[in-house]
Amino acid sequence: MKKILVPLLVLVLLCVSLAALAEGNEAITVELNTTRLPLYEANDPGVDLFRAEGAEENTLPVLLVPLKKNLELRVTVMPKDLKNRKSVLTVDDEEVARIRETTLYTRNAGETILTIASAMDPAAAVQYRVIVYQPVTRIAVTASEKAVAVGQTIRLTADILPENSAMKEVEWASQDEKIATVDGEGNVTGVKRGTARITATAKDGSNIKASISIQVNQNPEEITLDKPELTIDTGRSTAIRATVLPKDANNKNVVWASSDESIAKVNADGRVTGVALGECTIICTDKQTGTVQASAVVHVQQPVTKVTLGEAPAVYAGETAQLSWTTEPANASNPSVTFKAGNEKVLTVSEDGTITGIKAGETWVTVMSTDGSNRQAKIKVRVYQHVTGVHMKRNTAYIDLRTKSTTTAILEPDTATNHNMTWVSADPSIATVEPIRNQPQRISIYGVSEGVTVITGTTEDGGFQTSIPVLVGHWEKSLKIQEAKVKGADALLKVKNVSDLTITSIKVEVSVFDNEGKPVPCNSKDDSNTYVMTYKKTLEPGDVTKEKDWKTVNFKLPDSPTVHEYVVKVTEFEIDHDWIKVIRKNNQPTQKCPVHL
Known part of the structure; x- marks a missing residue:
C-alpha cells in the first residue's frame, strides 16, 4: 500500500482546484496539506484491506485513520487576496468521525466523506474518503515448542488483539538469520546452534510488535567409535570411546547396549567386559534422538595365563640353538608367543625361538604371549666363543738363573670363552713352567740352569698351540x-x-x-x-x-x-x-x- 506521491517522490502539498468563476475574479482553490497525513490512492491494493464490508467503490483519495487517533487538518484557501480565506470542514457520517474546527476526531470504525470547502464559495471544495479502522493493540506470539533442530522447521502463531482489528496480518523477521530464518507464514527453520529472537510486527501501521526466543539445537548426526572392533579376554574389560558429531551437538549423551550379554556386557560409560568365549555387537545410540547409532564387534577370547620356558640351551657364536616353551591353559584362544633378546649384539632370536649366537656374552631372552594377556617368562642365555687360535705376547723369554719371570699367551679372538691351557717345557732341566692361579693364559717361567729350551701351551678348546723360546742366563x-x-x-x-x-x-x-x-x-x-x-x-x-x-x-x-x-x-x-x-x-x-x- 502506498501513499499518494507528487513528482520527485517527496511529500508536498496536494492541490485539488475547483473553479468558481465570477466576473473579474480569479478561481478560488482549496488546498489540504497532506505532508504528514496517511493519504493513499483510491486504487491502492492496501486500502481494500481496511474497507468495511459492503462499502461502495469510490475514486476519492483515502485517509486511513486508526481509531482513537485524531487528525489536525491544515487547509489553505487561495488566492491570497480573498477577503475571506476561511474554510468549512464537514463529514457525512458523524458516527464515524466528527469535525471540530480543523481537527478530525475518530469515533467508530467505518467510512465517511470529508468535505473541505471555501467559506466564501462552497463550490470551491475538495473531498476525501476517510476510513477509520480498529488498529492492532497487542500481538501474542506462540509456538508449540520453543526449540528447533538445525535443518528442521517449527510454526509460530501470531494472535492479534483486539479481535476486530481491521488488519490481522503481521510481518515476520529473525534477529539473526545465521541462527534461524523465518518466512512470511511464521515458519522458523534452524540454521545453526544458538538462540534467535523472532519478531512479528503488525502490518496495519500501528508498529505493534511481539517477539519470542527460539533455541536452535544441533542434533547428533553421526557417532564414531574409537574401537569399531576389539578383542578382550574373559573377565577383562576395556572402554570404547564414542564421539558424537557434529562437535556442537547440544546433547552428546549416548546409550550403550550389548547384543548378547552372555558373551559381553557394557556399562553406561562404554566399558565392555568379556563374559564368555564368543562374539557379539556393542551398540551405541544417541540419547537426544535415539536414531543415530554406531556399533563395535567384540571378540571374547580365552587368554594365556602362563608361559614357561625350558632350560637355557648352550650356544656358541656363529651357531644356533632352539628354545623350548609351553603356554597355559591348553584351550587358550591364541597360544602364540614372541621372543625378544635383551642384547642383540650378543644373540638374536627368531619367531620360532631359534637362538643365533653373535658374540660371547650373556643376555636375557624374553618370551611373551601375543594375545594381549602380557604373560611372559625369561631366561638368561650365555653365548660361548670358541678359541680360533693362540699366540705368545713376547717372542723370546730371557730368564735369569734361579729367578722367575712371567709372560702371557693371547687367545684368538679375545672374546674366547674357555681360557684353559696346558703348558710344558721341552727341557725342565733348563726351565720349568707353571700357569698363574686363575689365569691359565699367564705363566711363570723359572730358570733352572743356563741354556735354551722351549715352552709350549695348548688350548683346551680346539687344541691350538703356541711356543716361546726360553734363554736362561745372567x-x-x-x-x-x-x-x-x-x-x-x-x-x-x-x-x-x-x-x-x-x-x-x-x-x-x-x-x-x-x-x-x-x-x-x-x-x-x-x-x-x-x-x-x-x-x-x-x-x-x-x-x-x-x-x-x-x-x-x-x-x-x-x-x-x-x-x-x-x-x-x-x-x-x-x-x-x-x-x-x-x-x-x-x-x-x-x-x-x-x-x-
Whole structure:
C-alpha cells in the first residue's frame, strides 16, 4: 500500500482546484496539506484491506485513520487576496468521525466523506474518503515448542488483539538469520546452534510488535567409535570411546547396549567386559534422538595365563640353538608367543625361538604371549666363543738363573670363552713352567740352569698351540755404568751394553739427597726424591749410551740448596723391542755422584 506521491517522490502539498468563476475574479482553490497525513490512492491494493464490508467503490483519495487517533487538518484557501480565506470542514457520517474546527476526531470504525470547502464559495471544495479502522493493540506470539533442530522447521502463531482489528496480518523477521530464518507464514527453520529472537510486527501501521526466543539445537548426526572392533579376554574389560558429531551437538549423551550379554556386557560409560568365549555387537545410540547409532564387534577370547620356558640351551657364536616353551591353559584362544633378546649384539632370536649366537656374552631372552594377556617368562642365555687360535705376547723369554719371570699367551679372538691351557717345557732341566692361579693364559717361567729350551701351551678348546723360546742366563748383568755425573736435568751418563744382546731401551732412576743423607723432593708428579731418565736408542753389544739421547721424566728443581748427592740406578731394560727385563734391586747397577757439574 502506498501513499499518494507528487513528482520527485517527496511529500508536498496536494492541490485539488475547483473553479468558481465570477466576473473579474480569479478561481478560488482549496488546498489540504497532506505532508504528514496517511493519504493513499483510491486504487491502492492496501486500502481494500481496511474497507468495511459492503462499502461502495469510490475514486476519492483515502485517509486511513486508526481509531482513537485524531487528525489536525491544515487547509489553505487561495488566492491570497480573498477577503475571506476561511474554510468549512464537514463529514457525512458523524458516527464515524466528527469535525471540530480543523481537527478530525475518530469515533467508530467505518467510512465517511470529508468535505473541505471555501467559506466564501462552497463550490470551491475538495473531498476525501476517510476510513477509520480498529488498529492492532497487542500481538501474542506462540509456538508449540520453543526449540528447533538445525535443518528442521517449527510454526509460530501470531494472535492479534483486539479481535476486530481491521488488519490481522503481521510481518515476520529473525534477529539473526545465521541462527534461524523465518518466512512470511511464521515458519522458523534452524540454521545453526544458538538462540534467535523472532519478531512479528503488525502490518496495519500501528508498529505493534511481539517477539519470542527460539533455541536452535544441533542434533547428533553421526557417532564414531574409537574401537569399531576389539578383542578382550574373559573377565577383562576395556572402554570404547564414542564421539558424537557434529562437535556442537547440544546433547552428546549416548546409550550403550550389548547384543548378547552372555558373551559381553557394557556399562553406561562404554566399558565392555568379556563374559564368555564368543562374539557379539556393542551398540551405541544417541540419547537426544535415539536414531543415530554406531556399533563395535567384540571378540571374547580365552587368554594365556602362563608361559614357561625350558632350560637355557648352550650356544656358541656363529651357531644356533632352539628354545623350548609351553603356554597355559591348553584351550587358550591364541597360544602364540614372541621372543625378544635383551642384547642383540650378543644373540638374536627368531619367531620360532631359534637362538643365533653373535658374540660371547650373556643376555636375557624374553618370551611373551601375543594375545594381549602380557604373560611372559625369561631366561638368561650365555653365548660361548670358541678359541680360533693362540699366540705368545713376547717372542723370546730371557730368564735369569734361579729367578722367575712371567709372560702371557693371547687367545684368538679375545672374546674366547674357555681360557684353559696346558703348558710344558721341552727341557725342565733348563726351565720349568707353571700357569698363574686363575689365569691359565699367564705363566711363570723359572730358570733352572743356563741354556735354551722351549715352552709350549695348548688350548683346551680346539687344541691350538703356541711356543716361546726360553734363554736362561745372567741377563741382569747386561749393563754397566761407566760414568755418571748428574745435577738435576743435566746429566753426563754413560751406560755400556756388556752382553751379546741387542738392548732397545733403558730406564734409570735418580735419587737426590742432602748433605745429611736426607731425601730432597725433586719429582713434579709425586713430590718424591726420585725421578726417571730414559734412553730409547738401540745399543748393540759393546755400545755405550750418548749423553744427548737421555730424557728426563717428572723432574723439578729441588727447593733445598743443600743438595749433596745423586744416586743413579739402572732399574730395567728392553731386549730387542720385545722382552722387558726388570732388574732385581740387589743386582741394579748403581753409582753415587756428588754434585760437581
